[in-house]
Amino acid sequence: MGTAWMSEDEFEAAVDAALDRIPRRIAEHMDNVAVFIEDRYAPRAHEDPDTVLLGLYEGTPLTERGEWYAAGSLPDRITVFRESILEACSSREEVIEEILVTVVHELAHHFGVADDRLHELGWG
Numbered sequence: 001m002g003t004a005w006m007s008e009d010e011f012e013a014a015v016d017a018a019l020d021r022i023p024r025r026i027a028e029h030m031d032n033v034a035v036f037i038e039d040r041y042a043p044r045a046h047e048d049p050d051t052v053l054l055g056l057y058e059g060t061p062l063t064e065r066g067e068w069y070a071a072g073s074l075p076d077r078i079t080v081f082r083e084s085i086l087e088a089c090s091s092r093e094e095v096i097e098e099i100l101v102t103v104v105h106e107l108a109h110h111f112g113v114a115d116d117r118l119h120e121l122g123w124g
Helices: 008-020 082-088 092-110 115-120
Strands: 033-038 055-058 076-081
Touching: 008 033, 008 082, 008 092, 033 092, 055 092, 076 082, 076 092, 082 092
Parallel strands: 033 076
Antiparallel strands: 055 076
8 A cells, every 4th residue: 555645626526526426316315414524533532543544424324313303403424534545545546436435435324334234245
């Protein structure tokens, strides 16, 4: 593995392109979710300080929302970690592919798909 390079604007455009590749029939079911880009994940107190994540989903999956989930609820948050992805890839093409895999993986969590199932499907 090497470190690929891509400007912040190019990286953001690649994230937007990955989101655009989500089929419309799936995208229309996304509800109250926002996508952010940050440089890298900051491990929490209970985590290994060397934890590296490429993406993170924070929120309540659609499959777990009940009557209590109403207007006014904060949006689910998907974060893509730019520096972590760049460090994990050795070419621009790898970065674009990893962004797609990361976006699909985190969006699947929004739909209630667990990590084990994502790994089985090749989106781990």
